[in-house]
Amino acid sequence: MFAASATIAAFAQMLLKKSAMEKHDSVLREYLNWKVIVGYGLMFLGMLLALFGYTKGVQVKSGSVMESIGIVEVAVLSALFFKEKLTKKKVAGIVLIIAGILIFNLA
Amino acid sequence: MGEQAKAEGGRKKLTFLSVIAIQSAVIVYTGSGVCSKIASGHKGSITLFGREIHALTWTGYLWLFLEVCCLGLYAVLWQQIIKRFDLSIAYCNRAFAVCWSFLWGILFFGERARPLNIVGIAVVLLGIILVNQDAN
Numbered sequence: 234m235f236a237a238s239a240t241i242a243a244f245a246q247m248l249l250k251k252s253a254m255e256k257h258d259s260v261l262r263e264y265l266n267w268k269v270i271v272g273y274g275l276m277f278l279g280m281l282l283a284l285f286g287y288t289k290g291v292q293v294k295s296g297s298v299m300e301s302i303g304i305v306e307v308a309v310l311s312a313l314f315f316k317e318k319l320t321k322k323k324v325a326g327i328v329l330i331i332a333g334i335l336i337f338n339l340a
Numbered sequence: 341m342g343e344q345a346k347a348e349g350g351r352k353k354l355t356f357l358s359v360i361a362i363q364s365a366v367i368v369y370t371g372s373g374v375c376s377k378i379a380s381g382h383k384g385s386i387t388l389f390g391r392e393i394h395a396l397t398w399t400g401y402l403w404l405f406l407e408v409c410c411l412g413l414y415a416v417l418w419q420q421i422i423k424r425f426d427l428s429i430a431y432c433n434r435a436f437a438v439c440w441s442f443l444w445g446i447l448f449f450g451e452r453a454r455p456l457n458i459v460g461i462a463v464v465l466l467g468i469i470l471v472n473q474d475a476n
Binding site: 250269 | 379384
């Protein structure tokens, strides 16, 4: 449930970043455009999935941990769509973050 | 700084203040998780056409509304953040939500802190520092 929520959120981030990179006429237009609206619509869908997960007894700290799978997805998708470099340092940092999350989950 | 950052495709140096700004948004985001958890504890039911339907109580819906408010504020802040920084860098910083949620779990829900939780958070923090160094 939380993994699906993270994947939906990762794709939503791509739409948000795409909109953030474009020039808009006004601050309001930065938010009121289809990419941001669809992006946050997807985030809302992910939120509902997370809520369903919580009703099944998942703790707040664990829910957040499981959603963090999205970090890898966002890094890969950002490299594909926005040419953000996946440097050795960044990959090592992400590996550490995921390792930290796994250690956290072992408790 | 916004115009220049936008022209460079959102690549701006991460200063200490930038990290504080990102973490402020992350704290607001984790607030939504707290509201979600509280809302899930307010289960109720309504009877419609003779059938009992499980739902939330009115208090539950109020917490759900507060969750949406947190996400709304987070959305406003996040859009400004990803305009200025690489998405992958900003998203890695968002991983520190683990620490904030852990803190809220202890403070508001009496969840227990274990040594491995602390070690895990320390490793996450190391990872974020490494990613942030790469951003500069």
